[in-house]
Amino acid sequence: MNSNVSADSFGVQDLRSADYGQAAGHGAEEAMSDRRINVTQPYLPPLEEFIPYLRQIWDSKMLTNGGPMHQHLEEALCEYLGIEHIALFNNGTTALLTALQSLRITGEVITTPYSFVATAHSLLWNGIKPVFVDIDPRTLNLDPRKIEAAITPHTTAIMPVHCYGNPCDVKAIQDIADNYNLRVVYDAAHAFGVRDAGGSILRHGDLSAMSFHATKVFNTFEGGAIVCPDAKTKLRIDRLKNFGFVDEVTVVAPGINGKMGEVNAAFGLVQLRHVDCAIERRREIACIYDEQLKSVKGIRPVGSVGQAKANYSYYPVLVEDDYPLSRDELYQALRNNNIYARKYFYPLISDFPMYRGMASAARENLPVASEVARKVLCLPIYPVLDRHEVLKVLEVVLGPSENRGGGGLTCPATS
Numbered sequence: 566m567n568s569n570v571s572a573d574s575f576g577v578q579d580l581r582s583a584d585y586g587q588a589a590g591h592g593a594e595e596a597m598s599d600r601r602i603n604v605t606q607p608y609l610p611p612l613e614e615f616i617p618y619l620r621q622i623w624d625s626k627m628l629t630n631g632g633p634m635h636q637h638l639e640e641a642l643c644e645y646l647g648i649e650h651i652a653l654f655n656n657g658t659t660a661l662l663t664a665l666q667s668l669r670i671t672g673e674v675i676t677t678p679y680s681f682v683a684t685a686h687s688l689l690w691n692g693i694k695p696v697f698v699d700i701d702p703r704t705l706n707l708d709p710r711k712i713e714a715a716i717t718p719h720t721t722a723i724m725p726v727h728c729y730g731n732p733c734d735v736k737a738i739q740d741i742a743d744n745y746n747l748r749v750v751y752d753a754a755h756a757f758g759v760r761d762a763g764g765s766i767l768r769h770g771d772l773s774a775m776s777f778h779a780t781k782v783f784n785t786f787e788g789g790a791i792v793c794p795d796a797k798t799k800l801r802i803d804r805l806k807n808f809g810f811v812d813e814v815t816v817v818a819p820g821i822n823g824k825m826g827e828v829n830a831a832f833g834l835v836q837l838r839h840v841d842c843a844i845e846r847r848r849e850i851a852c853i854y855d856e857q858l859k860s861v862k863g864i865r866p867v868g869s870v871g872q873a874k875a876n877y878s879y880y881p882v883l884v885e886d887d888y889p890l891s892r893d894e895l896y897q898a899l900r901n902n903n904i905y906a907r908k909y910f911y912p913l914i915s916d917f918p919m920y921r922g923m924a925s926a927a928r929e930n931l932p933v934a935s936e937v938a939r940k941v942l943c944l945p946i947y948p949v950l951d952r953h954e955v956l957k958v959l960e961v962v963l964g965p966s967e968n969r970g971g972g973g974l975t976c977p978a979t980s
């Protein structure tokens with residue numbers, strides 16, 4: 566282990582704590598130090614906390630169809646997130662599909678190529694043509710300065726993504742939408758708990774779709790949600806996610822089965838108790854990476870841009886050309902050390918076969934996204950990543966570099 570990056574140099578509390586139901590202590594850390602380190606690991610609260618909820622479900626025999634757990638989780642999430650209305654889903658993709666259906670969006674939708682494939686797939690599944698627009702080099706989100714040039718008479722909406730939980734330029738996007746009478750549907754899969762100066766980032770646009778997949782900051786194993794502006798919209802969405810049923814004998818739309826089940830909702834209620842702690846732990850890890858990487862030539866952390874409250878869901882860095890290794894070489898060097906960083910988001914969505922023939926998918930149309938996809942690497946970050954594991958990741962990243970970080974680290978407290 567490199568002496569410039571020692572465990573003692575961390576000015577932060579032990580990264581493994583009893584809060585996480587894990588065996589703490591030096592011996593346990595040593596034993597864990599050789600385990601495979603993935604880019605993320607689902608957060609699991611203590612099993613004992615979940616059992617009473619399962620008992621309630623067994624007693625009630627209510628497994629799905631908007632049972633008590635589902636209702637409680639909707640209420641609890643509204644309170645936690647600071648929003649008025651939410652409709653839970655069985656995953657983020659059905660939430661996206663249904664959000665588009667509920668607004669009757671058709672024709673062409675302007676979106677980002679720099680995201681997970683589900684963003685554009687949700688458009689294709691609705692028979693909508695995605696039109697890719699390049700991203701902003703700072704936020705890595707849809708660049709509002711490039712949106713207007715992509716609007717045609719067929720454009721009906723904009724679907725931006727708060728990538729890595731960094732907020733889009735919501736004001737500029739809304740101004741364009743207002744000028745051209747377009748809808749805005751945010752893919753907010755990464756944006757759990759993110760706030761800007763005015764409150765939850767999820768309040769912007771016509772709708773925001775969330776993912777509670779196992780890899781997300783807040784997970785319900787699988788799950789998702791749509792944040793709705795009013796009760797009427799929520800009612801329409803609740804019907805759409807239940808086949809279009811209004812009552813036992815009335816169906817008003819060709820809806821889907823998008824309902825979240827009771828076990829998932831109950832798990833969400835348990836998760837919610839721990840989510841602040843989990844985000845704080847992520848923040849501490851991000852802080853260590855920030856400190857150690859800030860003076861490393863050729864490694865540029867994307868960072869948290871524009872939030873009043875971030876969620877530290879990912880730790881993306883750009884491996885620039887003046888770093889001694891290429892992005893792919895660093896990726897491989899990490900793998901050789903049992904560290905599985907991920908190239909999120911490479912390839913671009915627009916490079917997948919079902920999209921690449923589209924005019925907007927041409928690389929010349931997407932120079933920033935193409936460059937970022939070539940350089941990006943997401944380093945491991947998750948609540949139970951212990952300090953020895955963080956050090957191990959840093960060792961590999963700092964290894965080939967002359968400009969290593971070092972010295973004592975301090976991590977400012979959250980506001």
Ligand SMILES: Cc1ncc(COP(=O)(O)O)c(C=O)c1O
Nearest residue numbers: 656657658681683684754776778
């Ligand atoms: C940006 C983005 N959109 C949509 C999704 C789809 O969510 P889910 O996996 O819950 O269907 C994901 C992640 O999985 C995502 O990262």
